[in-house]
Amino acid sequence: MPVPIVGVIGGGQLARMMVPQALELGIEIRVLAEAEGSSARLAATEVGDYRDLETVREFARGVDVVTFDHEHVPQEILRALIDDGVAVHPGPHALEFAQDKLAMRRRLTELGAPVPEWAEVRTEAELDAFIAAHGGAAVLKTPRGGYDGHGVRIVRAGSEGADWFGDFDALLVEELVDFRRELAQLVARRPSGEIVAWPLVESVQQNGVCKEVLAPAPSASPRENEVTRAIAEQIASGLDVTGVLAVELFETTDDRVLINELAMRPHNTGHWTMDGARTSQFEQHLRAVLDLPLGDASARDAASVMINILGGPQHEAITDRFAAVMARHPEAKLHTYGKSARPGRKVGHVTVSGGNLDEVAYAARAAAAMFDDEESAE
Structure with a gap:
């Protein structure tokens, strides 16, 4: 039986983290990276523009299935x-x-x-009307291109969206949700229809970027777990998603859950699964896109906490601090993305798993803090 070949468009950390899982499964993985020196450079067999049809076509000719590190490949190329x-x-x-x-x-x-x-709004007047009908404030989003807090702003007047109206035919405006916390429900679905869900998790944001993930979500009731899983499964089936789907949610102050965003690929809120689940999101994604039976997605321990390393050391490589972190926190699993340090940039993550959430969270935060310095702690 020939070795299956998976082609990943995009050379970021998500593609990078698929590589060891592919090796373990006996899958060949190839990456179309945007530039030399990408996070996934070990598997970057080609470097080229994912917006160029012939570049993507040539890459696709040598693989059995195409999947993605990001969702930005133009529709006309995909079709x-x-x-x-x-x-x-x-x-x-x-x-x-x-x-x-x-x-x-x-x-x-x-x-x-x-x-x-x-609502879909095209003018400042329409935005003003929505704001007035929803308590004097709303959340304005660009329909395309937003990530990690970019393309999202809280507005209290239509004029605050003026610079975006010139760039898009219409903008998305939403009520400003009164929420207790943010949650994420990840599932994987294969083309034949099998769906497997990971435990519901809580995510903590810092300046619009995910900073922490607590798995499973503390104090989530059986009913909340049942509802969020049903929502994610409904979306996966209703949109015919194949691979990993992340559904980001608000838990509201009146005990509802509302959908915030969707991602159709492995997701930051699923990085804890690399060390804390029986099947990681990266292995599961590869299984799913190849239509192989999906793995057990249950948690290995009572609690796992993943902390993103944002910024990282500014005057040395992140790996230069590994020995010190390992010595002080042998329980921590360290992951680096092969990126240069920059304030606010995701350059790696730390995960700790165990039987007590408070102890696990303390250890994970302490280990991650060892990668900070005065210039990157912003």
Whole structure:
């Protein structure tokens, strides 16, 4: 039986973290990276522009299935690959809803999924009207291109969206949700329809970027776990998602859950699974896109805490601090993304798992703090 070849478009840390899982499964992995020296450079067999059809076509000719490190490949290129007979997972019909927030909100509303009150606005006057009807403040989002807090702002007047109206035909505006905490429910779905869910997790944001993930989500009731899993499974099936799907959620102060964002690929809130789950999100994604039976996604321990290393040491390599961190925190699992340090940039993460959440969280935070310095702690 020939070794299956998975082609990943995008050379970031998500592609990088698929590599060891592919090796363990006996899968060959190839990466189309955007530039030399990418995070996934060990598997970057090609460097080229994912927005150029012929570049992507040439890359796809040598693989059995195409999947993604990010969701930015243009629809016309994805559909051309489908027309060429290439297996693409997730497909363009699903990725459309991760690429365009307005399309996502329309489709989720059609499915009856719980979303914040929202509207499509084209003028400052329309935005003013929505703000006035929703307590004097709202959340404004660009339909495309937003990530890690970019393309999202809280507004209290239509004029605060003036600079964005010139760049997009329409913007997405949503109610400003009163929430207790943010949650994430990850599932994986294979083309034949099998779906497996990981435990619900809590995520903690810092300046619009995920800083911590606590797994499973502390104090989540059996009912909340049941509801969030059902929501993610409904979306995965309703949008025909293949691979990993992350559903980011708000837990509201009146005991509801509302969908915030979707990602159709391995996700930051699932990094804890590399050390804390029986099947990591990266192994599961590879299984799913190849339509192989999915693995057990249950947690290995009572608690896992993942802390993103944001910024990292500014005057030395992150790996220069590994020995000191390992000596002080032998329980910590360290992961680096092969990126240069920059304030606020995700350059790695730390995970600790164990039987007591408070002890695990303390150890994970202490280990991650050893990678900070005065210049990067902002």
